[in-house]
Amino acid sequence: xxxxxxxxxxxxxxxxxxxxxxxxxxxxxxxxxxxxxxxxxxxxxxxxxxxxxxxxxxxxxxxxxxxxxxxxxxxxxxxxxxxxxxxxxxxxxxxxxxxxxxxxxxxxxxxxxxxxxxxxxxxxxxxxxxxxxxxxxxxxxxxxxxxxxxxxxxxxxxxx
Amino acid sequence: xxxxxxxxxxxxxxxxxxxxxxxxxxxxxxxxxxxxxxxxxxxxxxxxxxxxxxxxxxxxxxxxxxxxxxxxxxxxxxxxxxxxxxxxxxxxxxxxxxxxxxxxxxxxxxxxxxxxxxxxxxxxxxxxxxxxxxxxxxxxxxxxxxxxxxxxxxxxxxxxxxxxxxxxxxxxxxxxxxxxxxxxxxxxxxxxxxxxxxxxxxxxxxxxxxxxxxxxxxxxxxxxxxxxxxxxxxxxxxxxxxxxxxxxxxxxxxxxxxxxxxxxxxxxxxxxxxxxxxxxxxxxxxxxxxxxxxxxxxxxxxxxxxxxxxxxxxxxxxxxxxxxxxxxxxxxxx
Ligand code: FES
Ligand code: FES
Numbered sequence: 300x301x302x303x304x305x306x307x308x309x310x311x312x313x314x315x316x317x318x319x320x321x322x323x324x325x326x327x328x329x330x331x332x333x334x335x336x337x338x339x340x341x342x343x344x345x346x347x348x349x350x351x352x353x354x355x356x357x358x359x360x361x362x363x364x365x366x367x368x369x370x371x372x373x374x375x376x377x378x379x380x381x382x383x384x385x386x387x388x389x390x391x392x393x394x395x396x397x398x399x400x401x402x403x404x405x406x407x408x409x410x411x412x413x414x415x416x417x418x419x420x421x422x423x424x425x426x427x428x429x430x431x432x433x434x435x436x437x438x439x440x441x442x443x444x445x446x447x448x449x450x451x452x453x454x455x456x457x458x459x
Numbered sequence: 460x461x462x463x464x465x466x467x468x469x470x471x472x473x474x475x476x477x478x479x480x481x482x483x484x485x486x487x488x489x490x491x492x493x494x495x496x497x498x499x500x501x502x503x504x505x506x507x508x509x510x511x512x513x514x515x516x517x518x519x520x521x522x523x524x525x526x527x528x529x530x531x532x533x534x535x536x537x538x539x540x541x542x543x544x545x546x547x548x549x550x551x552x553x554x555x556x557x558x559x560x561x562x563x564x565x566x567x568x569x570x571x572x573x574x575x576x577x578x579x580x581x582x583x584x585x586x587x588x589x590x591x592x593x594x595x596x597x598x599x600x601x602x603x604x605x606x607x608x609x610x611x612x613x614x615x616x617x618x619x620x621x622x623x624x625x626x627x628x629x630x631x632x633x634x635x636x637x638x639x640x641x642x643x644x645x646x647x648x649x650x651x652x653x654x655x656x657x658x659x660x661x662x663x664x665x666x667x668x669x670x671x672x673x674x675x676x677x678x679x680x681x682x683x684x685x686x687x688x689x690x691x692x693x694x695x696x697x698x699x700x701x702x703x704x705x706x707x708x709x710x711x712x713x714x715x716x717x718x719x720x721x722x723x724x725x726x727x728x729x730x731x732x733x734x735x736x737x738x739x740x741x742x743x744x745x746x747x748x749x750x751x752x753x754x755x756x757x758x759x760x761x762x763x764x765x766x767x768x769x770x771x772x773x774x775x776x777x778x779x780x781x782x783x784x785x786x787x788x789x790x791x792x793x
Contacts, residue, residue: 341715341716345716345717396680396683398506399506399684399685399688400506401506402506426724427725430724431723431724431725434716434721436692437506437688438684438688438691439687439688439689439690439691439692439727440691440723440724440727441691441730442684442687443724444724
């Protein structure tokens with residue numbers, strides 16, 4: 300099959316790739332570009348581990364075709380830390396022991412980031428709703444919910 | 460038709476590791492030229508924190524800070540033998556092997572330090588911060604960094620140790636069948652409160668109160684995170700998860716996350732965890748294996764709570780609305 304060129308911004312830097320028609324963004328990110336932070340848990344839109352942010356919106360990269368991403372701004376968990384300083388969400392996940400095997404963590408953090416970008420002071424119910432498309436085998440979710448609430452408080456204190 | 464409340468309790472004991480044909484784990488420890496310590500294992504960290512715990516155990520035994528220890532679990536082809544990470548055995552088996560290896564390495568380290576300081580090795584102690592001191596005369600000291608350099612470049616010694624932990628196979632006595640399947644047991648008790656809708660058969664778990672007796676908690680925060688996740692998983696096993704809902708018939712098994720159900724972040728019961736520490740006799744620094752045990756007591760506790768709520772005994776897992784409704788129907792037919 301003919302390859303198609305696609306260009307987008309990944310965590311602030313320009314990327315250009317030739318992909319086969321039908322290639323998922325998940326596959327392009329992990330196996331062509333080498334950003335392995337999005338995980339493939341199910342490849343069919345049911346686990347959330349592959350979540351990325353495209354033009355500010357939460358998307359499942361396993362259900363997004365790479366060729367449709369031309370000109371977009373894509374963010375993944377590997378781009379969150381700035382100059383070696385962890386993003387408040389990453390810090391909060393560590394402090395709350397909200398990660399064990401870590402497979403769900405990048406997707407959880409992406410989902411939480413989109414929530415906090417739109418709703419800086421979410422209620423517990425809003426956090427639960429935002430995470431409800433993401434599956435975790437290990438933590439029982441409560442530490443993750445607590446981490447997101449803590450990150451939200453840290454953000455609002457910095458803003459104040 | 461009504462929502463009915465019930466409360467159930469269950470207590471368990473749970474063996475650490477298994478004992479079919481003997482249960483060994485081995486470990487190797489060696490120092491780098493700059494006095495860091497490398498632990499080589501074939502045991503695997505699945506996210507439960509084995510690397511952190513082994514680093515703590517090695518550091519405690521040798522007498523160095525934890526960040527001076529590097530854990531290598533890279534390769535089961537080339538590493539020392541381990542039966543594996545399962546049966547709640549990782550901390551207990553690998554931890555004991557690491558202690559033995561670290562003790563031998565510590566002895567060589569002290570011998571090299573003794574030569575450098577011109578004293579007896581038995582007169583030396585570690586300060587836990589990377590130095591070796593003469594007991595009673597701490598002004599006379601040498602850093603472990605310098606000891607390692609000396610061992611490597613001057614004295615030609617390998618600061619290293621071999622560790623082995625084996626629970627030997629236990630054979631049943633011919634007359635009585637008595638045997639020792641395990642040397643170490645963790646314990647737990649759970650009280651679960653549920654609501655059962657006797658029209659739909661749906662169960663909502665309101666609260667789960669767990670108490671776990673796990674030997675010594677070598678890293679209390681990591682123990683807690685495992686117990687919280689385990690308690691959730693126990694509820695999941697009790698009410699949701701199965702690949703074969705009509706076993707032995709394989710039909711209708713969930714094939715993806717839309718059908719293979721687990722409680723999500725919106726379905727959490729109010730959960731309480733209490734840890735009791737009663738150090739075990741043969742565990743590394745008193746530890747036992749809390750890994751699998753922590754997801755067990757919730758299951759019979761929920762089954763008992765369902766019985767308390769609607770008076771039917773569900774003896775097949777998971778306790779689905781369908782099973783409850785069928786049991787209620789059978790009950791009212793009698
Ligand atoms: S891998 Fe995309 S939702 Fe599971
Ligand atoms: S930490 Fe293992 S799946 Fe969430």
